[in-house]
Amino acid sequence: MQNVIDIHWWQLVLFSLTLIIPYYINQHYQLGLLKETLISLTRMTLQLILIGIYLELLFELNSVWINLAWMFAMVLVGGSAIINKVQFPKRIVLLPIILSLVAGLIPLMAILIFGIIQPDPFYHARYMIPLAGMLLGNSISSNIICLQSYYSALQERWPEYQAALALGASPSDATKPFVQDALNKALSPILATMATTGLVTIPGMMTGQILGGASPIVAIKYQLMIMLAIFVMMSMTITVSLWLVAKRSISVEGKPQVSLA
Incomplete structure (x- = not known):
């Protein structure tokens, strides 16, 4: 089995451009979810980065x-x-x-x-x-x-x-x-x-x-x-x-x- 293929941060940034699709749906149907979506995405990103850093330390301390x-x-x-x-x-x-x-x-x-x-x-x-x-x-x-x-x-x-x-x-x-x-x-x-x-x-x-x-x-x-x-x-x-x-x-x-x- 091959090793894990890493994903570069710039690739994630480019992939995030797909968020244009749910943004268009939100605007077209006037769902009013733009603010909640932005807050959720921001929280998710920050929380995942922080938990990733913390888990690295957690695994090391064990x-x-x-x-x-x-x-x-x-x-x-x-x-x-x-x-x-x-x-x-x-x-x-x-x-x-x-x-x-x-x-x-x-x-x-x-x-x-x-x-x-x-x-x-x-x-x-x-x-x-x-x-x-x-x-x-x-x-x-x-x-x-x-x-x-x-x-x-x-x-x-x-x-x-x-x-x-x-x-x-x-x-x-x-x-x-x-x-x-x-x-x-x-x-x-x-x-x-x-x-x-x-x-x-x-x-x-x-x-x-x-x-x-x-x-x-x-x-x-x-x-x-x-x-x-x-x-x-x-x-x-x-x-x-x-x-x-x-x-x-x-x-x-x-x-x-x-x-x-």
């Missing part, structure tokens, strides 16, 4: 405590991103969401690091940080979908919830249909992705490894591993976060304390 601290920071940022997107009060949902991310991340990372990949040393930053990033990154979107779906359904079908309480159901039983609907909606995208992976799409991790010179068979094994881990992580985190958030957001009287309005 300290277990620095790696764990970075993972904890990723969990905090991921939890904050979920809360900011769904606009829930932090006092109610921050701790449940953080706990759900940790509950999903720690056991899966332990299995991947100690049971499957077995890097030397076990806390090798080249494996620990990217794996944690992929698991957390995919869990953010699923948690947002799950929580938004849950509270939207609860508000729209509030009389149904009250009727269940009036018939003697507990708040957890009364909210069960909304929980089921939210979990279904949150898991549907990853199920569709898994069903088409390999046939319609070649995933990013597999593509990156192949471009990096790895054998396609090795890349496939890593991709299967990470897809399974992502699915399990998403299933765990959305279930735990929804369970904890639902308990904290329903008052003693059975009324929701969080509104999406």
